[in-house]
Structures are given as structure tokens and as C-alpha cells.
Amino acid sequence: MLLDAVEQYGFGNWEDIANHVESQKAQECQEHYINFFVQGNIGKATFPTEYGFRVLDHTCPDGGPLSPSITVPVPPLDLSIQEQQELGYMPFRDDFEREFDNDAETLVSGLSINHDDDDLDIEIKLCQVDKYRLRIRERERRKKLARDYGLITSAASTSSKQSKSQQQKKKMSKDVREFQEKMKSFSQFHAAAEHEHFFEDLQKEKELKSRIKELSRYRRHGLTVISEIEDFEDEKYRREKKKENRKKMVSFLLSARLLRPKKRLLNSDQTKLNSLKKSRRKSRKLDILIDDDEVKDDDTEEECKEMASQPGYEMLSERERKLCNSIGMTPANYSTIKTCIIKDYLQRRQGFPVKIRYPSGMDKTHRRKIMSFLSDNGWIGVT
Known part of the structure; x- marks a missing residue:
């Protein structure tokens, strides 16, 4: 009855055990159970006197791995409050607000050992912990290096020099x-x-x-004397400036003539266009007077290279490319004009009273050259 009561009410609940036994008091039940079952033969055979595993206190002052006597606190550095704020340094903790490899703790911040982890999961987590320890060791190595060489105090004292170096960097x-x-x-x-x-x-x-x-x-350009370089650069700048002005003029003429085919130019635009034509004719006369054959060949070659990079160039024949280069027209605009002229001509051949359309503001000379070119090559009949 005593064993049944201990199993039912639990060891130590002697009052309920005595009520269950009824013939003995609580103190008698306790003494009997301890003498015969805990300290008796059954207890000696069941409970070992020596344990194979014992918990050790590693924080004891006897030299354990976590003993506070092993690490000596580092004396704080003598820095003013302003210098501490500039460096983000906390002297009593010997830490910075932003350490080297500041995100190293993210490796282990979310780790935990779960009851359903297998051996592989545990090994992976242990590898992460080892990686974290290596990164922390590198952080401590750098901090020790900075302290041994006095880099923290020197960094605080040279803050003004750093501001000067930053100004030099801006220059x-x-x-x-x-x-x-x-x-x-x-x-x-x-x-x-x-x-x-x-x-x-x-x-x-x-x-x-x-x-x-x-x-x-x-x-490579044939210069062998340093004194010739200045003349060469001046001539090169003059050619590039002339080429740039010519590009601006051509782009304006094309935008004024072809991009607005159904609108007449305003008086101010017409005046500007006429002035640009006059300046272009003057520049051509000056080119004839000033430029030599080599400069002309260079400009022509550059213009051909520039036109070759424009869309629609590969669709033109060699004679059409020369025509576009001579009148300063892009391949796309030439193809559009050519399509409109041939389409109108075919409609006239079929008996429709259609007048051949030309883009508004198109130069008569260019129009005549295109019409003669198309008729000579058999695209249209003689008009």
C-alpha cells in the first residue's frame, strides 16, 4: 500500500500517502520508505553513489576558460568628448559605434537548436558559429593593432588634417x-x-x-618637330569647328524643310533660313579659298563615314549615296522623297490627275537633282 501511494501521490506528499495507508502516520511512512527503499538494498542497487558526468563551473576564479581573472580590463583612452563623438568611440567599453565587419552578428542572430534538427542541421549551425568566431577574431585583431600603434589617438588628433585632405580630394x-x-x-x-x-x-x-x-x-600625322604641334592643333580645331557648324546648319535645314511638310514657314523662320543659306554659301566660298585638296578629301571622307552610320544607308546604291552626300540629305529623308515621287508618277501613268508632291520648303536645286537622277536611272519618265 505504501508503494502504491507513493506512485499515486508522488514522493514527498506524505500526508496523502498516510491517509491512503491509514495504519501509519506521515512521519512513519517517510522514515520507512527512506530506510528500506532509498537507503536500503534496493536503493543501493538503483542509485549510484558516483556520477560519470558532473557540471563544472567554468567561471570560477581558479583559471577556467571563462574566468574573469584571465582577461585584464583595458584602460580607457584619454580622448575628449568631442573626439569620442567624431570617432564614434566608447572608451569604457573599448568599442566603436560601427565596428569592422559590423554585420557579422547576422550569421548567428537567428540560430537556434530545435528538437527536430538532425545531425546535418546541427553541423551546419556549428559551421556558422565557427565562421562567426573567425570574423570576430579578425575584428579584435584590428582593434588590437589600432591600439598598439596608437591609431585611435592619432586619428583623433589628425581630424583637422583629414578635413584638409578631403578638400584636396575635391580638387x-x-x-x-x-x-x-x-x-x-x-x-x-x-x-x-x-x-x-x-x-x-x-x-x-x-x-x-x-x-x-x-x-x-x-x-603618325607626320609631325617631327615640337613647334609644329601648335599649328597642327589650331588647324584641327578649325576643321572640327567648321564641321560642327555645318552639321548644325544641315540639321536645321532638314527640320525646317522635311519635318513640317504641310506648314509654311513663318516670316521669322524664313528670314533665319535665308540668312543661314547665305552664311552657308559664304562658308563654301571661304572653304574654296582657304582649304586645300587634302582638307577637302578629309572632310568628304568624314561626311561619308558619318552618313554610313545613319539609318537607311545600307538600302541605297552607290550612286544614291553619292547623291545624298552631294546635297547633304540623310538616307531616310531621301528614301521618303523618292517613294513619294515614284508613287505619284505611277498614279499619273494610270490616268489619275495627280500632281507630284514635294516636301514644303525643299530646295529647287535639290529637287531638280533628285528628279534628273530618277529619270536617268529609269525610275520615272522624263517630266
């Missing part, structure tokens, strides 16, 4: 700043002055290579 070109950023990885192997000298040497090497390339270009 640098974008390419120089990007190149300096790429060279930062080598600063860990150099002292400050040595790294600055290294960067200046690389910049000098880059400038020398650029100068050699420029002189090679002059040599």
Missing part, C-alpha cells in the same frame, strides 16, 4: 580619386609617407604613358 579629378581608392588596399604594407610617394609615382607613370601615346599620334 582632384574623378579618375584620380577612383585610382586613389583602388590603391588603398596597399596602404597596409606602407607607411603614410611611403604610400603617398608610391601613389605619386604611379600618377607620374600614367602621365608619361599618356604623353608617349600623344607624341606617337603626332608622329
Whole structure:
């Protein structure tokens, strides 16, 4: 009855056990159970006196791995409040607001051991913990390096120098700043002055290579004397300026003539167009007086190359390309005009009273050249 009561009411609930037994009191039931079942032969055979696994206190001051006596607190650095705020440094914790590899804790922040994890899941999580420990060890190595070499105090004392260097960086070109950023990885192997000298040497090497390339270009153009370079650059600038003005003029004429075919030009636009025509004729006369054959050949070749990049160029024949180049018309506009003329001509052949349409504002000379070209090549009959 005693064993049944202990099983039913639980060990230690001696009052309910005594009520179940009825013949014994609570104290007697407790003594009898402990003497015969806990400390008796049954207890000695059931409960071992020595345990194979014992919990050890690793935080004891005897030298455990977590003992506070192992790590000596680092004395805080002597920095003013303003310097601490500029560096984001917390001296009593010896930490920064933003540490190296600041997101390293994300590796283990969401880890937890679940009851349904198998051996593979546990091994993966342990590998993540090892990776986290390596990153934390690298962070501590850098902090120790900064403390041993006095980089924290020197960084606080040189904040004004950094502001000056930032002003110098603003004066640098974008390419120089990007190149300096790429060279930062080598600063860990150099002292400050040595790294600055290294960067200046690389910049000098880059400038020398650029100068050699420029002189090679002059040599390819037949220049052998330094004094000829200035005249060459002036002549090159004059040709490019003339070519740019010609492009602007042609684009304006095309937009004025072809982009608005059903609208007449306003008086101001007509006046501007006439002035542009006169200036173009004057520029052509000046080109005849000033330019030599080589310059003309260069301009013609450049215009051909420019027209070859425009849409519709590959659809034209060689004679049509020469015609477009001579009248300064784009291949797309020429194809549109040619289609309209041939279509109107065919309708007239079928008996429809259709008048051949031309774009509004089109030059009569250009119109005559296109009509004669089409009739000579058999596209249309003689009109």
C-alpha cells in the first residue's frame, strides 16, 4: 500500500500517502520508505553513489576558460568628448559605434537548436558559429593593432588634417580619386609617407604613358618637330569647328524643310533660313579659298563615314549615296522623297490627275537633282 501511494501521490506528499495507508502516520511512512527503499538494498542497487558526468563551473576564479581573472580590463583612452563623438568611440567599453565587419552578428542572430534538427542541421549551425568566431577574431585583431600603434589617438588628433585632405580630394579629378581608392588596399604594407610617394609615382607613370601615346599620334600625322604641334592643333580645331557648324546648319535645314511638310514657314523662320543659306554659301566660298585638296578629301571622307552610320544607308546604291552626300540629305529623308515621287508618277501613268508632291520648303536645286537622277536611272519618265 505504501508503494502504491507513493506512485499515486508522488514522493514527498506524505500526508496523502498516510491517509491512503491509514495504519501509519506521515512521519512513519517517510522514515520507512527512506530506510528500506532509498537507503536500503534496493536503493543501493538503483542509485549510484558516483556520477560519470558532473557540471563544472567554468567561471570560477581558479583559471577556467571563462574566468574573469584571465582577461585584464583595458584602460580607457584619454580622448575628449568631442573626439569620442567624431570617432564614434566608447572608451569604457573599448568599442566603436560601427565596428569592422559590423554585420557579422547576422550569421548567428537567428540560430537556434530545435528538437527536430538532425545531425546535418546541427553541423551546419556549428559551421556558422565557427565562421562567426573567425570574423570576430579578425575584428579584435584590428582593434588590437589600432591600439598598439596608437591609431585611435592619432586619428583623433589628425581630424583637422583629414578635413584638409578631403578638400584636396575635391580638387582632384574623378579618375584620380577612383585610382586613389583602388590603391588603398596597399596602404597596409606602407607607411603614410611611403604610400603617398608610391601613389605619386604611379600618377607620374600614367602621365608619361599618356604623353608617349600623344607624341606617337603626332608622329603618325607626320609631325617631327615640337613647334609644329601648335599649328597642327589650331588647324584641327578649325576643321572640327567648321564641321560642327555645318552639321548644325544641315540639321536645321532638314527640320525646317522635311519635318513640317504641310506648314509654311513663318516670316521669322524664313528670314533665319535665308540668312543661314547665305552664311552657308559664304562658308563654301571661304572653304574654296582657304582649304586645300587634302582638307577637302578629309572632310568628304568624314561626311561619308558619318552618313554610313545613319539609318537607311545600307538600302541605297552607290550612286544614291553619292547623291545624298552631294546635297547633304540623310538616307531616310531621301528614301521618303523618292517613294513619294515614284508613287505619284505611277498614279499619273494610270490616268489619275495627280500632281507630284514635294516636301514644303525643299530646295529647287535639290529637287531638280533628285528628279534628273530618277529619270536617268529609269525610275520615272522624263517630266
